[in-house]
Amino acid sequence: MSTAISLDAPYDIEAGDRPPLALIAGPTASGKSDCAVALALELERRGRHAVVINADSSQVYADLTILSARPVASEMSGIDHRLFGAWDGAQSCSxxxxxxxxxxxxxxxxxxxxxxxxVGGTGLYIRTLLEGIAPVPPIEPEVRQVVRALPVEEAYAALVEEDPERAACLAPADTTRVARALEVVRSTGHGLAYWQARPSGGIGHTLSVHGAVLLPERQSLYHRCDLRFTRMIERGAMAEVEALLARRLEPDLPVMRAIGVPELAGVIDGRWPLETAIERGAQATRNYAKRQFTWLRHQLPEQWTRLEFENYNANAVTDILLRFPG
Structure with a gap:
């Protein structure tokens, strides 16, 4: 089987070629969306149609245009964008x-x-697409009901007994992950590690993946995070949250827990002033960027290009384009 050794090379899937997939990953506020558009424009200039596909877990929701920093038409530069705003907030996108x-x-x-x-920074999305997902069978409703009713201390103590390997990997106070691990071992008879060692459904082996990971200098990244949240307020993030709250969605839905939603909801409800919401939102954005940075740096394939830079600018974009094969 041959592979597409460059992004603009012709390929024949029926002849056994592995078609190309460009992948630009990076933490929030790293400039990856601009890079994706710049790469697409370059490919179009070379005569190859290019489509940008979203891999960000917040930008999938139609309700989060501003708070997810989803690209608007003027930023897309005429390039076809897919899976942006494709899910209604009432539906969780796993x-x-x-x-x-x-x-x-x-x-x-x-x-x-x-x-x-x-293009995106949601590591679990990227890994699931390329490597597959653990085929955990559906959890028995009775088991889930019992486990989710337990205080986290009791759930963790039970997990130590029933799946000590998983318990050792989790913080005792991590309610969500502890409950998930316990319900899996009780419902299936196997711990999460058993299922995670048997992923299925990945398509990475069918593609010629050309990956780049943006790793900006951390302090400059955090500064961009602060500026981003302030600009979201200026662009109308408050009205976006007001519209979301008016839908009266379940509070545990991902769209309701997205960065900025709880913080601004507190302002709308009169629990704290806007200045506090901005401070908390910026801090939450920085914390998220830090987690993404660490994950992306260490969990993606070693052969993918790591691009470290101090400040995002046009030169950084050019560097990214030149480092992609072809």
């Missing part, structure tokens, strides 16, 4: 849900002879 949609979109782009450009 990694498996997104991976199925992304795989179908990638196949559609390849069928037309185009080049898909995946």
């Amino acid at each position: 990694a498996a849900d997104w991976a199925r949609a992304a795989a179908a979109t990638i196949a559609e782009v390849h069928a037309s002879g185009g080049v898909p450009i995946l």
Whole structure:
């Protein structure tokens, strides 16, 4: 089987070629969306149709245009963008849900002879698409009900007894992950590690993946995070949250827990002033960027290009384009 050694090289899937997938990953506020558009424009200039596909867990929701920093039409520069705002906030988009949609979109782009450009910073989305997901069977409702009713201290103590390997990896106060690990071992008879060692559904082996990871200098990244949240307020983030609250969605839905929503909801409800919300939102953004930075630096394939830079600018974009094969 041959592979597409450059992004703009012709490929024949029926002949056994592995078609190309460009992938630009990076923490929030690192400039990856601009890079994806710049790469797409360069490929279009070379005569190859390019499509940008979202791999950000906040930008999938239609309700979060401003708070997710989803690209607007003027920023897309005429490039086709897919899976941005594709889910209604009332529907949770899991990694498996997104991976199925992304795989179908990638196949559609390849069928037309185009080049898909995946862009985002949600590591679980990227890993699920390329490597597959642990095939954990559905949890028995009775088991889930009992486990979710336990105080986290009792749940963790039970996990230490029933799946000590997983318990050692978790913080005792991590309510969500502790409950998930306990319900899996009780419902299936196997711990999460057993299922995670048997991933299924990944498409990475069918593609020629050209990956780049943006790793800006941390202090400059954090500064961009602060500026980003302030500008979101100026662009109308408060009205976006007001519209979201008016829908009276379940509070545990991902769209309701997205960075900025709880912080600004507190202002709307009169629990704290706007200045406090801005401070908390900026801090939450910085914390998220830090977690993304660490994950992306160490968990993605070693052969992917790591691009470290101090400040995002046009030169950084050019560098990214030149480092992609072809």
